Amino acid sequence: MLDKLVLALVYAARRLCRYFQGHPINVLTGYKLKSVLSKPEFSRRLTKWAIELGEHTIEYNPRPVIKGKVLADFVIEVPQNKEKECLIKQQTPAPPEQVHVWSLFTNGAPSGEGSGVGLRLVNPEGHEFTYAIKLDFKSTNNEVEYKAFLAGLLIAKKLGVQHLEARVDSMSIAG
Structure with a gap:
């Protein structure tokens, strides 16, 4: 060894x-x-x-002992009244049933001539609003996905959407 x-x-x-x-x-x-x-x-x-x-x-x-030291430091740093606040924040209530949640689906594809963005907004009743946008500049896949997401948010805002659930296929944009 x-x-x-x-x-x-x-x-x-x-x-x-x-x-x-x-x-x-x-x-x-x-x-x-x-x-x-x-x-x-x-x-x-x-x-x-x-x-x-x-x-x-x-x-x-x-090598110093780490686990015990970290746990002791954590216990010292978090006062007891903060523990209660953390527990209250963790137990957030479920959204009420009358909330109308829209869904946003985005996709972007970069290419040499320009990039394409596809958007689909679905209202709570199931009606779909489909948009296609052409970007006239060269960009990476993440940039195109980001532009698609921003365009979807802007369209949803103009439609007066209050609650939106966005689904994107790029982990960096989702994060």
Whole structure:
């Protein structure tokens, strides 16, 4: 196991040699790497790796306990009255049945000559309003999806829609 850990450190030092040469490196580990590398008489590989790692400024420190510390910090930071507020916010009531929710479906496709945007608004009764928009500029797929979403929101606002559920196929736009 120690051989594998030292090998991982050697690979990191080789790949990130500029960082290892320019900065002191702090290795947090639960293993005794410092003692193994200071006395590498066990194998030739360890001797070779110890010499290779010796040219860098590397400190080996024990890994601190994180879980207990994070939990203790969290308990200290959140007062008891805030816990009640968080629980109240989590228990948000379901929307009333009389709310009329519209649905917006968007799709965009970039191309070399220009991009195309397709929109479909569906009202609560099931009537569909379909729109097709041509964008006269080159753009990426995410830009086209974003423009489609913005155009759908603008059309919904002009129609006086109060509650809208948007469905887009781009995760970056949905986020």
